[in-house]
Amino acid sequence: MKLVVGLAGASGSIYAARFLRALYEVEGESYLTASPAAIRIFSEEYETKVESAEDILSFVETKWKVKPKHKFHVRNFFDIGSDIASGSNRWDAMVVVPCSMKTVASLSHGLTENLIERAADVSLKERRRLIIVPRETPYNRIHLKNLLALDEAGAIILPASPGFYQMPKTLDDLGDFIAGRIFNLLGIEQNLYPKWLG
Ligand SMILES: Cc1cc2nc3c(=O)[nH]c(=O)nc-3n(C[C@H](O)[C@H](O)[C@H](O)COP(=O)(O)O)c2cc1C
Incomplete structure (x- = not known):
C-alpha cells in the first residue's frame, strides 16, 4: 500500500492525527505533505507548537507511542x-484530511498551485482513488457545487461527520470513526470503531 496524504487547512486536525496514528x-x-494553514491549525487545535509535517508526525508518534510499521516520506507543499x-x-x-473549501475549490477547477492540489489532480487524471474529507459548516452553494464537481470527476467525498451510534466516549473516538471510514475506502482492515451489529 502506497498512499499520498495531504493535510489542508480546515478545522479538524484530530481527523488527520488519528488517521496518521492508525496508518x-x-x-x-x-x-505526506501539509499546507501552512494545516500546520497552523494543528498547532492551535492541539495547543502545541508544530512547524512542519515532520513535527506533526513526531507529535503523533510521541502522543500515542506508536510503533511505526509505516514509512512516511515528507514532501514540501510548495515543491x-x-x-x-x-x-x-x-x-x-490519495487522501486529503481534513480538506478546506479553498482546496476543494482549486481541485474542482483543475488548479494545481501546490503539491496537495497537483498530486490530487494527478490522482484524478490517472484514475486513482482520491478521498476528500471536507470540513466546513454550513456549506454555501459554491462549496456544494465544487464538491459535486469533484464527485463527478471521480473523487470520493467523505465528510468529516462522525456517527454517534457507536457511542463515542472521547474526541479520539470521533477521530477514529472518520479514520476507520477512510481505511474502509482504502481497503485496509480496521478495528477503529465498534461495527454496527444490527
Ligand atoms: C483556525 C482556522 C480554522 C479554519 N477552519 C476552516 C475550516 O474548517 N474549513 C475551511 O474550509 N477553511 C478553514 N479555514 C480557512 C483555511 O485555512 C484557508 O482558506 C486556507 O487558505 C486554506 O488553504 P489550504 O487549503 O491550502 O490549506 C480555517 C482557518 C483557520 C486559521
Whole structure:
C-alpha cells in the first residue's frame, strides 16, 4: 500500500492525527505533505507548537507511542516539482484530511498551485482513488457545487461527520470513526470503531 496524504487547512486536525496514528500500524509507505494553514491549525487545535509535517508526525508518534510499521516520506507543499507531482510515479490512493473549501475549490477547477492540489489532480487524471474529507459548516452553494464537481470527476467525498451510534466516549473516538471510514475506502482492515451489529 502506497498512499499520498495531504493535510489542508480546515478545522479538524484530530481527523488527520488519528488517521496518521492508525496508518503508522499498517505496513507500507506514504508521502505526506501539509499546507501552512494545516500546520497552523494543528498547532492551535492541539495547543502545541508544530512547524512542519515532520513535527506533526513526531507529535503523533510521541502522543500515542506508536510503533511505526509505516514509512512516511515528507514532501514540501510548495515543491510542485516533487516526485508526487507526476503521474509517472505510482501510488494506490490519495487522501486529503481534513480538506478546506479553498482546496476543494482549486481541485474542482483543475488548479494545481501546490503539491496537495497537483498530486490530487494527478490522482484524478490517472484514475486513482482520491478521498476528500471536507470540513466546513454550513456549506454555501459554491462549496456544494465544487464538491459535486469533484464527485463527478471521480473523487470520493467523505465528510468529516462522525456517527454517534457507536457511542463515542472521547474526541479520539470521533477521530477514529472518520479514520476507520477512510481505511474502509482504502481497503485496509480496521478495528477503529465498534461495527454496527444490527
Ligand atoms: C483556525 C482556522 C480554522 C479554519 N477552519 C476552516 C475550516 O474548517 N474549513 C475551511 O474550509 N477553511 C478553514 N479555514 C480557512 C483555511 O485555512 C484557508 O482558506 C486556507 O487558505 C486554506 O488553504 P489550504 O487549503 O491550502 O490549506 C480555517 C482557518 C483557520 C486559521
